Structures are given as structure tokens and as C-alpha cells.
Amino acid sequence: MNAVTIKDVALAAGVSPATASRVLSGNPATSPAARTRVEAAARELHFLPNAQARSLRSTKTDSIALLISDVRNPYFSDLAHAVEQHARAAGLMTFMGNANESTEQQDEFLATVLSRRVDGMIVVPQGLSEQDGNATEMLRRVVDSGIPMVFVDRTLADIQVPRVIARSREALEEAIAELKSHGHERIAFIGGPKHASTAMERHQAFDAAIAANGLVTAPELHFAGDFRFASGAQGARWFLENPLAPTAVIIADAPMAIGALSVWRERGLNIGTDFSVVSFDEVDALLLHNPPIATISHDLELMGRAAVQALLAVMKNESVAPVELLSTFTPRPSVGPAPDKDVHSEGMPRA
Amino acid sequence: MNAVTIKDVALAAGVSPATASRVLSGNPATSPAARTRVEAAARELHFLPNAQARSLRSTKTDSIALLISDVRNPYFSDLAHAVEQHARAAGLMTFMGNANESTEQQDEFLATVLSRRVDGMIVVPQGLSEQDGNATEMLRRVVDSGIPMVFVDRTLADIQVPRVIARSREALEEAIAELKSHGHERIAFIGGPKHASTAMERHQAFDAAIAANGLVTAPELHFAGDFRFASGAQGARWFLENPLAPTAVIIADAPMAIGALSVWRERGLNIGTDFSVVSFDEVDALLLHNPPIATISHDLELMGRAAVQALLAVMKNESVAPVELLSTFTPRPSVGPAPDKDVHSEGMPRA
DNA sequence: CTTATCTATGAAATCGATTCCATGGAATCG
DNA sequence: CGATTCCATGGAATCGATTTCATAGATAAG
Structure with a gap:
């Protein structure tokens, strides 16, 4: 695969892996000389750090997960797009998952993402916590794990998480x-x-x-x-x-x-x-x-932005007030006068 | 976070981490006694393996990445949905990324996903390799890294990768x-x-x-x-x-x-x-x-399925022939007789 | 009954980065 | 000029799993 490790870079630059690491992660305790040589070596060798090793140690991933209910619903793809763009602006990569309106697929995604580590999660949650406890058990476990999380669009009554809803x-x-x-x-x-x-x-x-x-x-x-x-x-x-x-x-x-x-x-x-x-x-x-x-x-652009902002706040350990966005009614010609007679008797051409 | 590690499980089950690991990853070299106790302990403690540590060592992730051009285009969200469902059936988690019709965002996603490791990638590629070499440089590097990859829907002339196109x-x-x-x-x-x-x-x-x-x-x-x-x-x-x-x-x-x-x-x-x-x-x-x-x-369902099949084959080191699906024309009333006069002169109500 | 084979196991090495700690040399201070 | 602080650096520990390797004990073969 990508056989180039930080040791190779260090070797090529004539420094220790520790110094190479410091240079590459922007640690100020590095000499200009070391900096230029390590950077040159890294570029030369096309070094791409192994994110797994990195975040195994540092517990940072610079990425978030976004779980939506249905990719094929334009409502959610618009929301996903907005979230992605704003997360990107904040330097975070977004991993999208599709629950497909199913708690099973929701749980699978949550488990995968939790075990692969992300710095936060934006979730359109599903499930009926009141009546069917285990439908939201996994979600509750994820919340309990302490990973920063916000709900967007939907909520669950008995899971307290900052939320952006309409x-x-x-x-x-x-x-x-x-x-x-x-x-x-x-x-x-x-x-x-x-x-x-x-x-x-x-x-x-x-x-x-x-x-x-x-x-x-x-x-x-x-x-x-x-x-x-x-x-x-x-x-x-x-x-x-x-x-x-x-x-x-x-x-x-x-x-x-x-x-x-x-x-x-x-x-x-x-x-x-x-x-x-x-x-x-x-x-x-x-x-x-x-x-x-x-x-x-x-306004899904707004909703996506608010969700990302809320998540960033949670990640910084700030407290976040719930956000409620107002929906907009736009009258159009599909609303007309009520028919004199029932549409169900003779008013209806052929039913 | 998720403080429970395999050591905790091993301790609780009274075995070594090695044995715990063997049980949890289905290695047959385990006694029934150890098996039941480790499994019980894992369930008890809600053990969730750290995927980073796991795949750092084993180089397997049981996940693939899917890069599409535009989430908001229903064509691609249908394709994404199909890919996801078929990957899921094969036991693979899908991480979706949105290139947003931009090579920059494509490159970002590729780099992130490559450094986080996935077992394979399904890509709707963008870029003009012929005229603008560096638009596809990252993509070429990813291919060169040896990660299994297939193109779907779109291709690039000068990057040879198995493909499923229409x-x-x-x-x-x-x-x-x-x-x-x-x-x-x-x-x-x-x-x-x-x-x-x-x-x-x-x-x-x-x-x-x-x-x-x-x-x-x-x-x-x-x-x-x-x-x-x-x-x-x-x-x-x-x-x-x-x-x-x-x-x-x-x-x-x-x-x-x-x-x-x-x-x-x-x-x-x-x-x-x-x-x-x-x-x-x-x-x-x-x-x-x-x-x-x-x-x-x-047929996007078919295209998605074919793409997953092709990727699975590549992952097994089998050779894969390019797939070409045929498009279907469906006549509908938007096609009518050509107007006698130009629509552009008087035939056009108000232009 | 002895030797060979197999099985389940634990200790330790490993994956590839980050980070703690110790250190030698330069810079600063009295 | 000697003592102290600061800085860049390398060695080694670490993150949490998997995997190699050696071994004790059980079983089979001679």
C-alpha cells in the first residue's frame, strides 16, 4: 500500500521520527533547518500520514459523521450538502451515512463510526424511545460514550442532546x-x-x-x-x-x-x-x-449551518441552546376554492 | 470516551488479551470455555473494539468509500443508495463523500479516506486528465497506492481502473x-x-x-x-x-x-x-x-450492484472486465410533431 | 511407556504515528 | 566567568488491537 511511513521521512531528512512528527504536525519546537528538510522529504516521498496510527495516539481525527434518514429524499440530501460544506469550512471532513429510515442501519452506522472514531456526530435520529427501548439503545450508548453529538431535524424525547429543529x-x-x-x-x-x-x-x-x-x-x-x-x-x-x-x-x-x-x-x-x-x-x-x-x-442551508455551529460548540465544551427554525408557508395555485360539490361524488372526472 | 478495551474484557474473563482477541475475531484456536466467558464479558462491559487499533495491525477495515459527484443530484443519490445496500449485504460499511463537481473536494476526500484506510473505493471520477494533469494527480496517486478501486458512471481516459459505465x-x-x-x-x-x-x-x-x-x-x-x-x-x-x-x-x-x-x-x-x-x-x-x-x-440499482460486485472482485485480486450497461429510451408526450412554423417566430406565445 | 503431534494459551512484538522525558548545547543572567 | 534557563532533539513509551512465537498440557502413535 502506502509504504511510506514517518520513519522513511525522518530517515530521508536525517532526523528522528519524533522531530519529523513535530514538523509535520506543526509543533513550534522545531528548527527552521529541520522544518525545511522534513517538509522537503515528505513532499518528495509523497508521505501521507496514517490517520489510524495518528488518532490512535492523539484521539483527534478532524472528521465528523453525519447520519441522515434517507439519501434519496431531497430534503436530506440538501441538508447533507449544507452540513458538508460548513464542516469543510471548519476544517472537518464529513463521513455520511444513510439510515434508510431503519433503526438497524442507523445502529450499524453508529457503531462503525464510533469504533472508527470521529470528533463529533450530527444525527437525524430515528426510533421510538418511549415504547421500544432497544430501538434507541445504541444511540443512547453512543451518547453516553461522551462523543460530541447534536440532533438535527428530528429529536428523541428522552435523549438529551443539543438540537437544531424546525x-x-x-x-x-x-x-x-x-x-x-x-x-x-x-x-x-x-x-x-x-x-x-x-x-x-x-x-x-x-x-x-x-x-x-x-x-x-x-x-x-x-x-x-x-x-x-x-x-x-x-x-x-x-x-x-x-x-x-x-x-x-x-x-x-x-x-x-x-x-x-x-x-x-x-x-x-x-x-x-x-x-x-x-x-x-x-x-x-x-x-x-x-x-x-x-x-x-x-431553509436547509441554514439548518445545516446551525447544526455544524452547534456541534463545534459542543466540541469546545460550550453549552448550546436548542435551535428552532421557523418553517415558511408559500401559497401557490395548488390551493384554490373549495368545490361546491364533493370531489367524491360527481365533481371527480373519473375515479 | 469508550474506556473499555480488550484488556478490560480479558481481565474480566480471566484470560489474556491474546485469547480475548482470538475469541472476538472468531479465531478457531479457542476453547469453548474461554469463548463463552470472553463473550459474556464483552457483552457485559459493552465492549466496542477500537477499529483504528484493529486495522492498524490487521490492515483490514471492512469498509469502503464511495465518492459521488453531487449528493443533490437524484441520479447520484439513487446510485449511492444502491451501492450502500449492496455493500452492506457484503458486510461492508460505506463511507460516502461528495465531490460537489469539484476536483478539489474530490482530492480532499480521497486523501482523507486513503489515510484513514478503507478496503476499497468506488469512485465517480472527475477531471480532465488529458489537458490538466494535476486535476487527476491525486486520483492517480491513490490508484498507485494499490487500493482496490473501481470507477462507476464516469471514467478517466488515462487511468486504467475497472469500470461500470452506461x-x-x-x-x-x-x-x-x-x-x-x-x-x-x-x-x-x-x-x-x-x-x-x-x-x-x-x-x-x-x-x-x-x-x-x-x-x-x-x-x-x-x-x-x-x-x-x-x-x-x-x-x-x-x-x-x-x-x-x-x-x-x-x-x-x-x-x-x-x-x-x-x-x-x-x-x-x-x-x-x-x-x-x-x-x-x-x-x-x-x-x-x-x-x-x-x-x-x-438502471441505477443495477449500476450500483455491478460496481460493488466489481469492487469485491478487485479486492479478491480477480481480474474484472469493464461493464457497459445500456441506457433505455422511454418515449412520452413531451415528444410531439415538429411545429409547422418556427417556435421562434410567431408560434411562441411570449418569449 | 516413551515419543511425537496437536491444542489452547500467554508473553511479547508489531502496526505507525504522537508525546513524555532526558540531554547536550546555546543563550541569558548575575 | 559560572550558573541558569531555554530550545531543539532523540530515545523510548504509548495508544489498542492483532499476530507471532514459545510452551505447557493433552492426546495419539509407536
Whole structure:
């Protein structure tokens, strides 16, 4: 492999490995003479330090791990990109892992990364700590190991770690007020999986906003998806067949929204006319859709930056206050007047 | 941190560290008695081996690195997901890095990963080796270091490494034949950046197919983008203002296609009527678009699997033949009859 | 019953860096 | 000028595992 070790460099430079090490790691206790010769030798030999040996001794790695829930969800890839760029600016390499919405894969990544050592971790956590203790056991162990860690986007109720999350309450209020002003009274909600705190937060905020606006509140208006395409498609069918005949729907993330829209398009329905749609997350497919979909979105660049800042603070042993970012509601033509008749009886072209 | 070392486990189990190590790494030269006691002690103490120490000695890490060009491009996140799942199935952890279409970030990741040791690397390489030697110098050094490596999706002409790539020639032939059958004669091409081999391959295949079909061939029909949203938007304007008044356009990747479509939509143009569009990559936004966009797509699950298989073979010192996957053309309503009059004169609503 | 073979084990070397400690020589001080 | 501090340096210990090597004890072979 890379046969060049620091001994080779030291030999070539005519100094001891200790001195070579000092020069290469910027220790000031080195003479200019030694410095130039070691540097020349290192360059000459293409010396690349063995990070394992280095951090085995020094316990520093200049790298962090980032665990996201789903690489293929643009929400998370945007977040990942932001985290990576800001970490890079702080001199930290980012190792990305994909939990794939599974606690097993989350645990595997955590264990690997913990045993390979990183200086800190930014985690979008999964799991239902309350009901299913061992779903988050590994995570708790990692936290207990003392490695600097922050949660981003999602949290776990019973694991206390600095966090950067989004608050959708206000934006949902706006969205629902907007729907109400268009005459909608029965609004459905296609939500996310219980293991994601964001799903719970959005669901509760939805209920609160519905109640505050005096609109119809019923468990039948809530569909439990899993934040992925297929469950959005299911939700779309559920919506069409809903006995309460809702005239609008709010969807808790983009992949589900896309799944739903693809079903509705197939059935020839007209969004904004037959019924109204608001989705979380602002992604190309929703903006390019005809009509464009009203969204509740997050500034992921900001979220990524805040997460990195929080982690850097934790790494410096500073105390970090939780960060709550506000979501933004953007009205678009996917919200239109509530149809006179139910979309479910004759208003619907072919269902 | 994780204060529990193998010595603690050995002590607790009443054996030497050597025996503990043998038990924990599955060495058969261990007595059942020792085995049970060490295993119990390890479980008891929540022992997590220090991967750095382990692989410092053993030079095995059970992990690979995956370098992609752009996390936010769904094409690559799909590929990443496939690679990750198949690597996982083979017992390998994947560390993902994002080159962000920049050779600098590519080099940083390569250096970090090389110095932290991984057992192999799957790389979507960037850079123009022919013209700009040092753009790929680091990559060459990594290859020379002897670490098992395969290229996926893209290649570099002068670095010989097993590869898994896609061939678009046939699919482009089909696409262009389809366009021709609809009466299109002047077809434009919005291509990718020179540093990506896929951009070159698609461009050449386009030229070949155009020539084979006896259609208009002219440098003015080619726009050089960079595989990203903004350059697609530029390309869209370039297309509308093109003096040769092309009636159809093929776009070399999805982010550019989305950028272009958003411009055209803003101007109120009707795809499939005013002019026809074919895009590479099959992503939600293109399928949900109205009308759906005809695409030339790749089986990324297959590509990811092939890449992992190739890497595993290289790691076992087997020789690996290059893999070429065929792209698939899927006609959709974004391809329609060529307009009688130029879209560029009066056919165009408001430009 | 003796010798040869095998098995499980521990002590010690090893991987490649960093860091503690001791030291010789230069610089500073009284 | 002698005593003291400072500086750069090399030798050796260290990080936490794996692996080599030697050995005691058990087993098989003659």
C-alpha cells in the first residue's frame, strides 16, 4: 500500500521520527533547518500520514459523521450538502451515512463510526424511545460514550442532546388559514411515521391549527404514511375514498406528495380545482408541477449551518441552546376554492 | 470516551488479551470455555473494539468509500443508495463523500479516506486528465497506492481502473429516430461539462445519431452546460434564441432539464407542441411534469450492484472486465410533431 | 511407556504515528 | 566567568488491537 511511513521521512531528512512528527504536525519546537528538510522529504516521498496510527495516539481525527434518514429524499440530501460544506469550512471532513429510515442501519452506522472514531456526530435520529427501548439503545450508548453529538431535524424525547429543529406550527397556521379563506372546512392530513419526531410535530401542529380555526377535526382525516413515495400514493387513494369527503389535504413531506400527485394525475384530477393541496418541503417536482404546489418549507442551508455551529460548540465544551427554525408557508395555485360539490361524488372526472 | 478495551474484557474473563482477541475475531484456536466467558464479558462491559487499533495491525477495515459527484443530484443519490445496500449485504460499511463537481473536494476526500484506510473505493471520477494533469494527480496517486478501486458512471481516459459505465448510443439513436419520425430535423443538445466522461460520451453519441439519421448537424446546436439547474435555465434561453430555430432538444441530465423546464414554463411554452424535449435521467419531476418528459434512463440499482460486485472482485485480486450497461429510451408526450412554423417566430406565445 | 503431534494459551512484538522525558548545547543572567 | 534557563532533539513509551512465537498440557502413535 502506502509504504511510506514517518520513519522513511525522518530517515530521508536525517532526523528522528519524533522531530519529523513535530514538523509535520506543526509543533513550534522545531528548527527552521529541520522544518525545511522534513517538509522537503515528505513532499518528495509523497508521505501521507496514517490517520489510524495518528488518532490512535492523539484521539483527534478532524472528521465528523453525519447520519441522515434517507439519501434519496431531497430534503436530506440538501441538508447533507449544507452540513458538508460548513464542516469543510471548519476544517472537518464529513463521513455520511444513510439510515434508510431503519433503526438497524442507523445502529450499524453508529457503531462503525464510533469504533472508527470521529470528533463529533450530527444525527437525524430515528426510533421510538418511549415504547421500544432497544430501538434507541445504541444511540443512547453512543451518547453516553461522551462523543460530541447534536440532533438535527428530528429529536428523541428522552435523549438529551443539543438540537437544531424546525417548528412548523406558525406556517401550518398560515396554510390552514389560507385554505379556510378559500372555503375549505374538511382538511385531511397525510402524515409521517411515528418513529420520526418531525412527523409527530407536524401532526400536532396540524391538529392545533385546525382546532384554532374551528374546522372539522376527526381521526378519519388523518392518514399515517411513512415519508416515502409509495405511502403517498396510498394516501392519495385513501383521500379520494374518504367518507368525510375532505376538500383539501396537507402532506407531510415531498416524497409522499410526489407519490400522491402521481396517483391523482393518473386519475385525471385537477389540483387546485377538484381539491387543494399543500405539501411540506420545497422540491423541484412540486414547483414544476402544474399547477405549482403550495409548500411549507425549511431553509436547509441554514439548518445545516446551525447544526455544524452547534456541534463545534459542543466540541469546545460550550453549552448550546436548542435551535428552532421557523418553517415558511408559500401559497401557490395548488390551493384554490373549495368545490361546491364533493370531489367524491360527481365533481371527480373519473375515479 | 469508550474506556473499555480488550484488556478490560480479558481481565474480566480471566484470560489474556491474546485469547480475548482470538475469541472476538472468531479465531478457531479457542476453547469453548474461554469463548463463552470472553463473550459474556464483552457483552457485559459493552465492549466496542477500537477499529483504528484493529486495522492498524490487521490492515483490514471492512469498509469502503464511495465518492459521488453531487449528493443533490437524484441520479447520484439513487446510485449511492444502491451501492450502500449492496455493500452492506457484503458486510461492508460505506463511507460516502461528495465531490460537489469539484476536483478539489474530490482530492480532499480521497486523501482523507486513503489515510484513514478503507478496503476499497468506488469512485465517480472527475477531471480532465488529458489537458490538466494535476486535476487527476491525486486520483492517480491513490490508484498507485494499490487500493482496490473501481470507477462507476464516469471514467478517466488515462487511468486504467475497472469500470461500470452506461452506454447511451443506442438509446440516443432511438430517441432521435423517434424525433425524426415526428418531423424534427433541427435538434439541439444541452450537454454537460468537459470534466465528466458521461458528458463527452453523450455528446458524441448524439452527434453520431444525428449524422446516422441525416439530420442537421451544426456546432450552433450544441450548448455546453455543467449538469446543474442554473445551466439548464441558461440552456433553455439559448435554445429559444437559437438562430437555427431547432424544434427539439435533448438535455444531458435531470437537474439541467428541470432548470430548462422551469424557464419554459415561466414563458408559457407548451412542451410537446411548441417544441419537443427528451431528457436524460428519470426523476420524479420529469415524470410528474405536464406533459411527462421522454427520458433516456439508467438502471441505477443495477449500476450500483455491478460496481460493488466489481469492487469485491478487485479486492479478491480477480481480474474484472469493464461493464457497459445500456441506457433505455422511454418515449412520452413531451415528444410531439415538429411545429409547422418556427417556435421562434410567431408560434411562441411570449418569449 | 516413551515419543511425537496437536491444542489452547500467554508473553511479547508489531502496526505507525504522537508525546513524555532526558540531554547536550546555546543563550541569558548575575 | 559560572550558573541558569531555554530550545531543539532523540530515545523510548504509548495508544489498542492483532499476530507471532514459545510452551505447557493433552492426546495419539509407536
